[in-house]
Amino acid sequence: KAGVTQTPRYLIKTRGQQVTLSCSPISGHRSVSWYQQTPGQGLQFLFEYFSETQRNKGNFPGRFSGRQFSNSRSEMNVSTLELGDSALYLCASSMSASGNTIYFGEGSWLTVV
Amino acid sequence: AQSVTQLGSHVSVSEGALVLLRCNYSSSVPPYLFWYVQYPNQGLQLLLKYTTGATLVKGINGFEAEFKKSETSFHLTKPSAHMSDAAEYFCAVSDQGGSEKLVFGKGTKLTVNP
Numbered sequence: 001k002a003g004v005t006q007t008p009r010y011l012i013k014t015r016g017q018q019v020t021l022s023c024s025p026i027s028g029h030r031s032v033s034w035y036q037q038t039p040g041q042g043l044q045f046l047f048e049y050f051s052e053t054q055r056n057k058g059n060f061p062g063r064f065s066g067r068q069f070s071n072s073r074s075e076m077n078v079s080t081l082e083l084g085d086s087a088l089y090l091c092a093s094s095m096s097a098s099g100n101t102i103y104f105g106e107g108s109w110l111t112v113v
Numbered sequence: 114a115q116s117v118t119q120l121g122s123h124v125s126v127s128e129g130a131l132v133l134l135r136c137n138y139s140s141s142v143p144p145y146l147f148w149y150v151q152y153p154n155q156g157l158q159l160l161l162k163y164t165t166g167a168t169l170v171k172g173i174n175g176f177e178a179e180f181k182k183s184e185t186s187f188h189l190t191k192p193s194a195h196m197s198d199a200a201e202y203f204c205a206v207s208d209q210g211g212s213e214k215l216v217f218g219k220g221t222k223l224t225v226n227p
Contacts, residue, residue, distance in 0.1 A: 004156075031213050033213050033214065033215075035215075035217075043203065043205075043215075043217040043220075044217075045216070048213050048214055055213075058214075092157075092213075092215075100213075101159055101162065102159070102215065104156040104158070
């Protein structure tokens with residue numbers, strides 16, 4: 001059974017550009033969530049989607065957005081990139097019942113120069 | 114609001130020694146508790162979780178953790194450290210409200226010395 005797949009794994013962008021990251025959850029999982037990991041702030045929750053609806057949102061500016069498609073695949077977008085957006089972006093999926101195991105992908109490493 | 118405190122950002126042990134990684138949480142509702150491990154340049158892997166029932170939880174790779182409500186703690190232990198245990202460990206909490214949102218601690222980097 002394939003795990004959570006994130007693409008691309010590594011990317012470099014310039015300040016002011018926008019970026020889209022993709023996540024394919026484990027087959028059968030309907031909940032997808034996104035986290036940002038940085039050395040200074042640690043792991044921070046961005047947002048969670050279930051059945052194409054955003055169910056929960058973290059404390060990030062509106063430049064960070066996401067969506068989920070009918071096949072549960074998800075994308076997150078960051079517009080007008082800033083240097084501080086450089087981070088590892090992790091996608092996670094689960095069966096979407098409280099207490100269920102949440103499985104993480106390998107992450108997308110974003111460097112903003 | 115929920116929060117997680119991991120005492121010690123770095124812990125160093127000798128191979129074969131006891132591993133103890135500390136985690137305290139704050140939650141206004143009964144929490145679900147998790148320990149994840151992250152190896153360099155990889156994502157997070159679940160070690161173990163507590164939802165309900167037995168407060169001593171056994172996980173993968175010989176790790177276990179005990180939920181102590183009175184102490185609001187969920188410390189991670191392993192009787193005998195192995196070199197392959199060197200990694201960063203994260204404690205996380207979620208509530209039972211139906212959300213999959215995890216609140217993570219800052220992490221503890223474990224070094225295992227030969």
